[in-house]
Amino acid sequence: MRFLPVSLTTLLVELADLDQTLALFASLNADPVDGIEEMVPAARTVMIRYRPEKISAAEIAAEISIRDLSAKLAPSETLVEIPVIYDGEDLDEVSVLTGLSVEEVIRRHTESTFTVAFCGFAPGFGYLVGGDPALHVPRRKSPRTRIPAGSVALAGAFSGVYPQASPGGWQIIGTTPEQMWDLSRNPPALFQPGHRVRFFDLAKRPQTAAPAVTTIETAQPAAEEGPAFKVTASPLPAVFQDLGRFGQTGQGVSASGALDQGALKAANRIVGNPFNFACLEVTWGGLVFEATARTVIAVTGADCPVDIRDASDRRLVSKTYQPVSLEPGDRVTIGHAASGMRAYLAVRGGFNVEPVLGSVSTDTLAVVGPDAVGSGAVLKLNGEVSGLSSVSLGEQPAFALPKAGEVVTLDVVLGPRTDWFTEKGLETLTSQLWQVTPQSSRVGIRLSGDISIERKDSAELPSEGTATGAIQVPHSGQPVLFLADHPLTGGYPVIGNVAEYHLDLAGQIPVNAKIKFRPISPFAEIVPAARASA
Numbered sequence: 001m002r003f004l005p006v007s008l009t010t011l012l013v014e015l016a017d018l019d020q021t022l023a024l025f026a027s028l029n030a031d032p033v034d035g036i037e038e039m040v041p042a043a044r045t046v047m048i049r050y051r052p053e054k055i056s057a058a059e060i061a062a063e064i065s066i067r068d069l070s071a072k073l074a075p076s077e078t079l080v081e082i083p084v085i086y087d088g089e090d091l092d093e094v095s096v097l098t099g100l101s102v103e104e105v106i107r108r109h110t111e112s113t114f115t116v117a118f119c120g121f122a123p124g125f126g127y128l129v130g131g132d133p134a135l136h137v138p139r140r141k142s143p144r145t146r147i148p149a150g151s152v153a154l155a156g157a158f159s160g161v162y163p164q165a166s167p168g169g170w171q172i173i174g175t176t177p178e179q180m181w182d183l184s185r186n187p188p189a190l191f192q193p194g195h196r197v198r199f200f201d202l203a204k205r206p207q208t209a210a211p212a213v214t215t216i217e218t219a220q221p222a223a224e225e226g227p228a229f230k231v232t233a234s235p236l237p238a239v240f241q242d243l244g245r246f247g248q249t250g251q252g253v254s255a256s257g258a259l260d261q262g263a264l265k266a267a268n269r270i271v272g273n274p275f276n277f278a279c280l281e282v283t284w285g286g287l288v289f290e291a292t293a294r295t296v297i298a299v300t301g302a303d304c305p306v307d308i309r310d311a312s313d314r315r316l317v318s319k320t321y322q323p324v325s326l327e328p329g330d331r332v333t334i335g336h337a338a339s340g341m342r343a344y345l346a347v348r349g350g351f352n353v354e355p356v357l358g359s360v361s362t363d364t365l366a367v368v369g370p371d372a373v374g375s376g377a378v379l380k381l382n383g384e385v386s387g388l389s390s391v392s393l394g395e396q397p398a399f400a401l402p403k404a405g406e407v408v409t410l411d412v413v414l415g416p417r418t419d420w421f422t423e424k425g426l427e428t429l430t431s432q433l434w435q436v437t438p439q440s441s442r443v444g445i446r447l448s449g450d451i452s453i454e455r456k457d458s459a460e461l462p463s464e465g466t467a468t469g470a471i472q473v474p475h476s477g478q479p480v481l482f483l484a485d486h487p488l489t490g491g492y493p494v495i496g497n498v499a500e501y502h503l504d505l506a507g508q509i510p511v512n513a514k515i516k517f518r519p520i521s522p523f524a525e526i527v528p529a530a531r532a533s534a
Contacts, residue, residue: 147168
């Protein structure tokens, strides 16, 4: 058992195998440790996010190191059966890799009983274990940029079903019509950790069609017109964000949330809202909307001019970080950012938007949350609600907003896989300037450097949990800095993680700026507290 640093609030427990991983996860669920906030189990690891004011990493390590991990988990009573059309484009390749005929591959897959070990990568993506060992095959050498939803696939000791179209490197052996992720279902994920799963061949056992259901539509009374913002321009779709969606890791859903949480909180304070109300996150500016009612707004984050024209075409130019009163008919333009990357629009009383899984954050990778806001959207407002405060006049940006061409220094906690890289590779990470490329998004900042980060070998890393701020290094050696919409688990080694206090800054770094990574301490495994004091 090893305890590896991830960030200032997260650590990774590395175990001998999947059985120990599941045993530790079950033990910590049955007998929780005060201060542990969230856990992400994976193939041979459990990633743990904790509250450092309550417990230290060394104390968590001490508590975990004495747990009994020998007990086998009792199988779940829930059996999920998945119909499959075995028509996958990698079926012949799997046949070659295993030395089995295609028919034998299908037979062994359908005669196996799998167990959902954990969920990750994407909402509803269950990592299934317990299949026939003869079907263990490596990932594809070259991942596909798009795998269709419903693809049934193999990789290593796992089988799985892609819930939505996404990139991926697993070997596709078939497709299923079953919907793996459905927000109208409770819970949305068909696969839950511990469930047993069997696949059956639709060619040999046709699925019984469900009886048709006739729906009688009744006329609904027209909704009353309420206060709203009518969007007339949104060059890059804006997204609703709050502080994040927590407690859904069991379904493979990460937190998401505003990339500059300090700016979101400041915007809410300016208009007198509770600090965690939803705001509209606007990338690069360019949003134009018309108010239909009297209200107060604030724009924070990226340095964008705020231009207001009233119904008589009189113009008022405002600034960020101050309250702005609007009247019906006022047309607001949030101009393009002179510095920073993302602006936050708050309105007094908040936006009237429905939460999804307890949050209004839009996760652009997982496609969870309210729809993105484009031209023609009508944003409903709550108006005056109880619990509001006076407007705030003293808010300021928490840091100097970066510009294109500037160098931004980010503090980094080395780990958990720093030892997968050579000394030269680590030096490349920390001494070279990394340019932010246009391929960056809310999922992550794609970086480009003259020298690639060198690994010790090309070994394959079993999927493990990843945190916001992770610096993941694919085979190209050109790193990706994960932001809030990153996948919950990843299969490339993470050389370090941006310290939590620099995550808001990272979310404001524009394209063509440069990043310098500054380690705040050497890489070292976490020593359990009992041994540290011996």
